[in-house]
Amino acid sequence: MKKNLQWRLLAIALVIGLSVWGFTPPSKKVRLGLDLRGGVHLVLRVQTDDALRVETETTMEQMRDQLQQGGIKFAGVTLVSPSQFRVDGVAREQDAQFREVADTFQAVFNRQSGVGGSYPFEIRPIEQTRLREEAVTQARQTIERRVNELGVAEPLVAETGAGGDQILVQLPGVTDVARAKEIIRSTALLELKLVEQGPTPSREALLQPTNGAVPPGMQAVTGVSEAFEPGAAPQTSFYLVRQAAAITGRDLRNARPTLDEHNRPAVSFSLNQEGARKFGKVTGENVGRRLAIILDNRVQSAPVIENRITDEGRINGNFTQQEAQDLSLVLRSGALPASLTYLEERTVGPTLGADSIKAGITASIAGLSFVMVFMLVYYKLAGINAVVATVANLMILLALMAYVGATLTLPGIAGFILTIGMGVDSNVLIFERIKEELETGKGVRAAIGAGFDRVFLTILDTHVASLIAAAFLFQFGTGPIRGFATTLFFGLLSNVFTSLFVSRTIFMLVLSRRTAAEPATLSI
Numbered sequence: 007m008k009k010n011l012q013w014r015l016l017a018i019a020l021v022i023g024l025s026v027w028g029f030t031p032p033s034k035k036v037r038l039g040l041d042l043r044g045g046v047h048l049v050l051r052v053q054t055d056d057a058l059r060v061e062t063e064t065t066m067e068q069m070r071d072q073l074q075q076g077g078i079k080f081a082g083v084t085l086v087s088p089s090q091f092r093v094d095g096v097a098r099e100q101d102a103q104f105r106e107v108a109d110t111f112q113a114v115f116n117r118q119s120g121v122g123g124s125y126p127f128e129i130r131p132i133e134q135t136r137l138r139e140e141a142v143t144q145a146r147q148t149i150e151r152r153v154n155e156l157g158v159a160e161p162l163v164a165e166t167g168a169g170g171d172q173i174l175v176q177l178p179g180v181t182d183v184a185r186a187k188e189i190i191r192s193t194a195l196l197e198l199k200l201v202e203q204g205p206t207p208s209r210e211a212l213l214q215p216t217n218g219a220v221p222p223g224m225q226a227v228t229g230v231s232e233a234f235e236p237g238a239a240p241q242t243s244f245y246l247v248r249q250a251a252a253i254t255g256r257d258l259r260n261a262r263p264t265l266d267e268h269n270r271p272a273v274s275f276s277l278n279q280e281g282a283r284k285f286g287k288v289t290g291e292n293v294g295r296r297l298a299i300i301l302d303n304r305v306q307s308a309p310v311i312e313n314r315i316t317d318e319g320r321i322n323g324n325f326t327q328q329e330a331q332d333l334s335l336v337l338r339s340g341a342l343p344a345s346l347t348y349l350e351e352r353t354v355g356p357t358l359g360a361d362s363i364k365a366g367i368t369a370s371i372a373g374l375s376f377v378m379v380f381m382l383v384y385y386k387l388a389g390i391n392a393v394v395a396t397v398a399n400l401m402i403l404l405a406l407m408a409y410v411g412a413t414l415t416l417p418g419i420a421g422f423i424l425t426i427g428m429g430v431d432s433n434v435l436i437f438e439r440i441k442e443e444l445e446t447g448k449g450v451r452a453a454i455g456a457g458f459d460r461v462f463l464t465i466l467d468t469h470v471a472s473l474i475a476a477a478f479l480f481q482f483g484t485g486p487i488r489g490f491a492t493t494l495f496f497g498l499l500s501n502v503f504t505s506l507f508v509s510r511t512i513f514m515l516v517l518s519r520r521t522a523a524e525p526a527t528l529s530i
Contacts, residue, residue: 011518014511021503022398028405035408038178039415039489041354042363045178046186049350050149052171056344057141058129059088065111065127066091067250070223072107080104081123082222089129096123138171141344146173152189153177172349178413183353189332191346196255196275198319200288201296201308205229205243212244225249229298229305245305247298252288257281259317263330266320271330274320282317290314366419373423374400377430385437387529391512392433395504399429402500407493414493417486421493428472428497432505435461437530450528454513458506465505469498 029035066083073080073093081095096104101120108117108125115127129137146165153161153175162176180186202224206212212226213219220226227245259278266272277285289297289311298308299319374396381389403425407414440457448456476498479491 011511011514014507014514018398018508018511022401025401025405029401029408032404032408036404037408037411037413038363039176039413039418041416041486042366042414043178044354045176045180046183047350047352047354048175048177048187048190048348049166050173050175050191050346051167051349052142052145052173053345053347054138054141054171055088057137058134059085061114061129061137062089062091065115067223069093069107069111071250072110073104076103076107078103078107086126089134091127093125093127094123096120096125098123142171142173145344145346149173149175149190153186173346185332187348187351191348196258197251197300198253198285198288199225199247199249199251199298199300200292201298202246202248204245204247204296205305205308207241207243209244212246220246223249227298227300227303227305229300229308243305245298245308247300247305251300252297253277253281253285257284261334263327263334264320271325271327272320273325273330273334274318277317277319285319286314286316289316362416362419366416366422370400370419370422370426373426377426381430381433385530388437391509392430392437394512395433395509396426396429398508399425399497399500399504402503403493403497406496406500412492412496413489415486415489417490418493421490421497424494425497425501429501429505432465432501433509435464436505436509440528441530444528444530451517453528454510454517458510462506465502469502472498 062085066085070083078100079095079097080093082093084092084094086092093104093108101123104125108127111117111127114129114133116130118126118128142165146163150161150163153163161178162174164174166172166174175190177186203215204212209226210218225247227247229243229245230241257277257280259276259281261273261275264272264274293311293313295311296308297311298305300306377396378389378393381392383389385392400422403422406412407418436457439461440453443453443456444450473495476491476495480488480495483491
């Protein structure tokens with residue numbers, strides 16, 4: 007008996023000691039959520055039409071190339087809407103050849119009957135749904151990667167909204183809101199395209215050889231002239247580039263800030279295996295020509311290809327050091343598949359969070375105090391047992407959250423208060439069972455042993471059921487609900503230990519200090 011008690015006391019002391027060490031000091035080891043720490047709450051909408059437009063424009067260029075390679079005459083390929091394009095002027099005698107080319111795109115596009123050599127194409131409805139869903143998922147994943155690189159502790163990025171096209175972003179502790187919003191929203195679409203003409207100081211000069219019209223398969227873009235002095239205002243130049251990109255940001259393996267040959271901030275990048283293969287082919291076949299490095303449809307630089315390049319490159323521009331770092335970040339995390347618009351923005355100040363913490367602590371202390379008074383009045387000295395077990399329960403709960411890095415939110419504080427109630431409820435079950443055993447004429451030791459043994463399955467069943475509910479809340483709930491579920495989960499685990507192990511050990515300790523001559527009574 008004595009050896010068993012020593013082992014129990016040692017185990018409790020070890021758990022409590024580790025718990026105190028785990029959450030001390032709370033200001034450093036307990037992570038606070040947005041509602042307690044302050045930060046930014048954003049709701050963004052993904053413009054999924056952009057993803058459809060990219061698919062449509064890509065297919066248009068592929069079809070134009072295949073028709074030209076097959077010698078099929080046509081007047082032009084026109085974008086009608088984000089999900090539709092039209093091929094005009096197909097010669098009647100080449101209609102069969104055109105249909106063979108068009109059939110290669112039928113997995114994604116429906117081809118309507120042509121009238122007068124004009125054939126409309128539209129993305130299939132099931133493919134439109136898939137592309138929209140993929141755009142939202144990819145946007146969420148891209149935002150998550152960017153937020154993680156910002157170093158935000160426990161950010162929340164989740165899909166929301168009835169339409170399935172909204173993303174909720176919560177950034178606890180963020181102070182530079184403007185920079186965070188810019189990094190999240192920045193499209194960062196990197197494209198490397200061959201320059202056909204330019205740079206020129208005006209659009210008119212750029213298109214003068216083509217009578218003011220952009221040739222098919224080409225694109226007129228603006229950019230920064232490379233002939234500027236450090237510190238001077240850059241001049242806008244115009245470039246005529248191929249519409250089809252040699253490589254894009256999807257071919258990137260890594261990007262990092264660096265310095266150019268003039269010690270100005272720049273961004274170097276490396277390519278994956280497929281990107282290196284395509285880049286090597288393009289640069290090897292076009293030595294002496296300019297290659298435009300285009301970011302978000304604006305030329306950052308257009309260096310001359312001096313030799314074949316495979317897996318590395320550099321983006322020069324009039325960047326500041328911070329801009330180079332931010333550009334590297336968004337390029338590493340990937341380009342957004344579609345643009346974003348802000349539907350909601352809330353900033354929670356740290357003062358409001360401090361008030362929430364104060365209110366939560368006050369509510370917890372008040373709840374614990376009233377419970378202590380009730381247990382001491384109703385169960386007399388045995389109520390001290392319940393109070394000690396409840397305090398130990400809260401300490402273990404706080405330590406578990408600190409150890410796993412869980413975030414404490416305002417609903418989480420509500421979970422703490424609920425944990426107090428659950429702990430007391432378990433002790434009430436045990437105490438009432440002990441009183442019933444005493445009424446049957448059993449001795450104190452036997453009554454305590456029978457009370458704990460017979461209530462074990464009841465407590466286990468109720469806690470398992472609650473754990474299942476907490477798991478579902480965490481899996482399907484949003485941020486605040488998940489914060490509550492996390493606290494509830496750990497509170498249930500710690501309560502099983504304190505109510506069945508710690509409480510019983512306290513009873514054993516009290517009985518062990520009595521001599522055989524003392525009457526076997528229990529203040530309950």
